[in-house]
Amino acid sequence: xxxxxxxxxxxxxxxxxxxxxxxxxxxxxxxxxxxxxxxxxxxxxxxxxxxxxxxxxxxxxxxxxxxxxxxxxxxxxxxxxxxxxxxxxxxxxxxxxxxxxxxxxxxxxxxxxxxxxxxxxxxxxxxxxxxxxxxxxxxxxxxxxxxxxxxxxxxxxxxxxxxxxxxxxxxxxxxxxxxxxxxxxxxxxxxxxxxxxxxxxxxxxxxxxxxxxxxxxxxxxxxxxxxxxxxxxxxxxxxxxxxxxxxxxxxxxxxxxxxxxxxxxxxxxxxxxxxxxxxxxxxxxxxxxxxxxxxxxxxxxxxxxxxxxxxxxxxxxxxxxxxxxxxxxxxxxxxxxxxxxxxxxxxxxxxxxxxxxxxxxxxxxxxxxxxxxxxxxxxxxxxxxxxxxxxxxxxxxxxxxxxxxxxxxxxxxxxxxxxxxxxxx
Amino acid sequence: xxxxxxxxxxxxxxxxxxxxxxxxxxxxxxxxxxxxxxxxxxxxxxxxxxxxxxxxxxxxxxxxxxxxxxxxxxxxxxxxxxxxxxxxxxxxxxxxxxxxxxxxxxxxxxxxxxxxxxxxxxxxxxxxxxxxxxxxxxxxxxxxxxxxxxxxxxxxxxxxxxxxxxxxxxxxxxxxxxxxxxxxxxxxxxxxxxxxxxxxxxxxxxxxxxxxxxxxxxxxxxxxxxxxxxxxxxxxxxxxxxxxxxxxxxxxxxxxxxxxxxxxxxxxxxxxxxxxxxxxxxxxxxxxxxxxxxxxxxxxxxxxxxxxxxxxxxxxxxxxxxxxxxxxxxxxxxxxxxxxxxxxxxxxxxxxxxxxxxxxxxxxxxxxxxxxxxxxxxxxxxxxxxxxxxxxxxxxxxxxxxxxxxxxxxxxxxxxxxxxxxxxx
Numbered sequence: 001x002x003x004x005x006x007x008x009x010x011x012x013x014x015x016x017x018x019x020x021x022x023x024x025x026x027x028x029x030x031x032x033x034x035x036x037x038x039x040x041x042x043x044x045x046x047x048x049x050x051x052x053x054x055x056x057x058x059x060x061x062x063x064x065x066x067x068x069x070x071x072x073x074x075x076x077x078x079x080x081x082x083x084x085x086x087x088x089x090x091x092x093x094x095x096x097x098x099x100x101x102x103x104x105x106x107x108x109x110x111x112x113x114x115x116x117x118x119x120x121x122x123x124x125x126x127x128x129x130x131x132x133x134x135x136x137x138x139x140x141x142x143x144x145x146x147x148x149x150x151x152x153x154x155x156x157x158x159x160x161x162x163x164x165x166x167x168x169x170x171x172x173x174x175x176x177x178x179x180x181x182x183x184x185x186x187x188x189x190x191x192x193x194x195x196x197x198x199x200x201x202x203x204x205x206x207x208x209x210x211x212x213x214x215x216x217x218x219x220x221x222x223x224x225x226x227x228x229x230x231x232x233x234x235x236x237x238x239x240x241x242x243x244x245x246x247x248x249x250x251x252x253x254x255x256x257x258x259x260x261x262x263x264x265x266x267x268x269x270x271x272x273x274x275x276x277x278x279x280x281x282x283x284x285x286x287x288x289x290x291x292x293x294x295x296x297x298x299x300x301x302x303x304x305x306x307x308x309x310x311x312x313x314x315x316x317x318x319x320x321x322x323x324x325x326x327x328x329x330x331x332x333x334x335x336x337x338x339x340x341x342x343x344x345x346x347x348x349x350x351x352x353x354x355x356x357x358x359x360x361x362x363x364x365x366x367x368x369x370x371x372x373x374x375x376x377x378x379x380x381x382x383x384x385x386x387x388x389x390x391x392x393x394x395x396x397x398x399x400x401x402x403x404x405x406x407x408x409x410x411x412x413x414x415x416x417x418x419x420x421x422x423x424x425x
Numbered sequence: 426x427x428x429x430x431x432x433x434x435x436x437x438x439x440x441x442x443x444x445x446x447x448x449x450x451x452x453x454x455x456x457x458x459x460x461x462x463x464x465x466x467x468x469x470x471x472x473x474x475x476x477x478x479x480x481x482x483x484x485x486x487x488x489x490x491x492x493x494x495x496x497x498x499x500x501x502x503x504x505x506x507x508x509x510x511x512x513x514x515x516x517x518x519x520x521x522x523x524x525x526x527x528x529x530x531x532x533x534x535x536x537x538x539x540x541x542x543x544x545x546x547x548x549x550x551x552x553x554x555x556x557x558x559x560x561x562x563x564x565x566x567x568x569x570x571x572x573x574x575x576x577x578x579x580x581x582x583x584x585x586x587x588x589x590x591x592x593x594x595x596x597x598x599x600x601x602x603x604x605x606x607x608x609x610x611x612x613x614x615x616x617x618x619x620x621x622x623x624x625x626x627x628x629x630x631x632x633x634x635x636x637x638x639x640x641x642x643x644x645x646x647x648x649x650x651x652x653x654x655x656x657x658x659x660x661x662x663x664x665x666x667x668x669x670x671x672x673x674x675x676x677x678x679x680x681x682x683x684x685x686x687x688x689x690x691x692x693x694x695x696x697x698x699x700x701x702x703x704x705x706x707x708x709x710x711x712x713x714x715x716x717x718x719x720x721x722x723x724x725x726x727x728x729x730x731x732x733x734x735x736x737x738x739x740x741x742x743x744x745x746x747x748x749x750x751x752x753x754x755x756x757x758x759x760x761x762x763x764x765x766x767x768x769x770x771x772x773x774x775x776x777x778x779x780x781x782x783x784x785x786x787x788x789x790x791x792x793x794x795x796x797x798x799x800x801x802x803x804x805x806x807x808x809x810x811x812x813x814x815x816x817x818x819x820x821x822x823x824x825x826x827x828x829x830x831x832x833x834x835x836x837x838x839x840x841x842x843x844x845x846x847x848x849x850x
Binding site: 273276294299308316325 | 442446450453454456457458459554560561562565566569570571572573574575640696698701702713714715716717718719720721722723724727729730732733734736737740741744746747750
C-alpha cells in the first residue's frame, strides 16, 4: 500500500469539504486506488473552524515551513484563494519536490509559468482540476482524454453566479439588479460581485482551459473580457423570440494557428447543448479534430463538488511516478503572431430609432456598404416615438462591425445602439 | 523520449481510424506527451485495406505470435469485434506482459474476469475507454476523475442507433419500422439490427460502466434488458404531451448496497439534460456523493471519435509505470445478495378500454388496492369503441406493478395493456 502525506492550506468552504471527503473516504480510496492518504498538516488560523471539522489540533499550524520541511508530505493542496500568500507557499512546496493541488484560478492563471518552473526544478506536479468548473473533470479530459486531438474550439459556461442570474432573468423576466440581489441573498454571489459578473473569474478559467487546449500559453491579458452587468432583460426576451438563449461564455478558437480568446455574453441557438445548462450548473463544450464535439456538464462550485475534484487530483498525483509537464508555460515570451488581432462572429444589434421614414433603409445601407450581410431584421411595433430595431448579422469581423456601428450612430433617426451581443453557433 | 511499440489487431472502421490518427499525430503526441508511438505490427488479412491506408506491408501479419513475441511491442489494440479470436489473442498478449486496449464491449463485458486475471499475471493493464460511448471519456472519468465518490446512480444513452431511431420517431412521427430502414440505409444500423435495437449493445456497456461505478462485478446476465422494437410512435407522442422524452437508457443504481441494472426504453422529463441528447449522440449521467450530478456528452461511434478514445488509452497506458487493477473482477463468485431482486420505478401505462361506464373506476380501484399511487390519468377522446387511457404512477415496485396489471387485464372493459414504459427522473 502506497502511503501519501498531504497538507491542506486553509479550511474554508472547499478546504473543509476536502477535509471531510479525505476523512470519510480514506478506507474507500485505500481499497479502490491502493493509496492511503493521511492528512499530516493543516495551515489554518481559525481554530474554531478546525474544531468544528474535528481536526486533531496537533496537526494544525500557521507555518508553511512545517509543511515544506516534512519529508512525509508529498502533496500540498491550497485553498487560501487570492494571490498571496498562496503563490509564495506553493512555490516553496514545489521547490521542496512536492506536488501541488489547487482550486485557485486567479493565482494559477496569472502565475502558471513561475509555478511550472518551480515544478520543473523540484520534480513534483501541478494539479488544478478544481480551478475550472468545480467537480467537472474537464482538466483531466484535456490532459488525459484527448491526446489524439488538436482542439479547434472551446466554449464554456464556467461561472455559476452569472449563469444563475441570466437563467433567472430569462425564466422570470426579472432585471439584472434584482437577480443579483437574490443571488447575493442565496450565497451564489459575493457582496462585491465584480469578479463574477464582470467576467474576471471566467477569464482566469478561460486562460487555463485554452492553454491546455492549444498547448500554448494564453495569458489573461490576451483575453477579451466583457461582463453581464449591462445586459437588459428585453434583449434576453428578443433573443428568445429569435430562438436564442443568452449565456456568459468563455470562448476560444484556434483558426489557422491564431488563437482568439474571449469572455462575454453570447446568444446560443436554443437547441445547442450549452443553452440548456441553467442555474448554477457549468458545462464546457470542446471540439477536437478526432473526437468531434464533446461536452462535460456538472456543478461548477460548492464544497463537495469542488472537493471531489481536489481529492481526485490528490489521488491522481499520488499514483504518478513522473508528473506531467506543461512545457509551453516555460516559454518566456508570448508572441503576437500566435494571437488573432481581430475576431469574427455573428452579432445581434439592437438600435433605438425614431419612427421616421427611410431610417431602416439608411441603416441597412451602411451594413451593406461595409459588407455585413444580415440574417434577420425585426422592427418592433412602436410604443412611443422610439422603435427598437433588431439585426442579426452573418459572420463578420469585429473591427468591421465597430466601424459600421460608428457610422450608424451618426445617422439621423438613430437614437442609440442599445445592445451589441455576439452570437455563437 | 519514451518509445512505445504498438500492435493493431484489425484495420476495420475503428482500427483504420486509429491507424490514421497514430500516423498523423505521432509528432504531436511526441511533443505533448513525451511518448513516441510506433506501430510495429498490424494483424489484417485484407491487404487491399492495408494498401488503402498506406500501411507498410512488412509490418502486416496474420500471426498473433509475431505480436506476442516482439519485446518492443508493449501495447496491443484490438479491433476484431466478436468474442474469438479477440479474447484468445488478448489473453496471450496480457500473459506476455503487454497492456491491451479494446473497443470490444461484448468480449470485454463477458470476459473481464479472465482478462483481469491474465493482466494480473503479466503485469500489463486493461484499457477500454473506447468500449463505452465512443469518444466520450467516461471510463477515464469513472477511474481517474471521481475517486472521491461513491456512485449512487448512472444513466446513459449509450447506443447511437436506437437514439437515432427514437429521435426520428419523436421529431417526425414516423413509425419504428420506417426509421429502422432509414437508419440501415444511412449506415447507422446493421443489416441484422438485433444487437442494437434489442438492447444487447447497451447491456454490455452497462455491465462495464456499472462495474466501474460500484466497484463490483455487474455481469451481463444480471442486467434486465428490453429493446425498442415494440415502441409505438403514439406512446412517444402521448409522452410528449405529458412532458416526457423517450430514450433507450442504460440505468443502474446502488440503493443500500443492492445493485440494480437495466436497459430499457424510458421516459425522461423533457428538461432532463439527457432528454436533449438526440440523433446519434451519446451521453452518460452519473450521480456521485461528492460531485453530485455530472454528464458527459459526445459522439458514441465513428472511426475518428472511437479512434480518439483508443489513442488516448494507448498514450495513457504508455505513460504508466504501474497499471490500475480492478480487483473485484477477480472474485470468483457473484453474490445474489449484492443485487436487487425487484426494482422500483415510476411507470407509464397505456390501456385500451372499451368506452363503457365504470371501467376507469374499476382500474383505478385495482391500482389503489395494490398500493400504487397515480400521478396522472388521461383518458383520450374515443375515436371508435376503443379508448386509450394513460396512467403515470408514482414510484412503485416492479413486482407490484406486474401483479396489478395482471388483475387489470382481467377486468371487463379492458381490451389490452398496450404499453408499459418506465419513467426515470
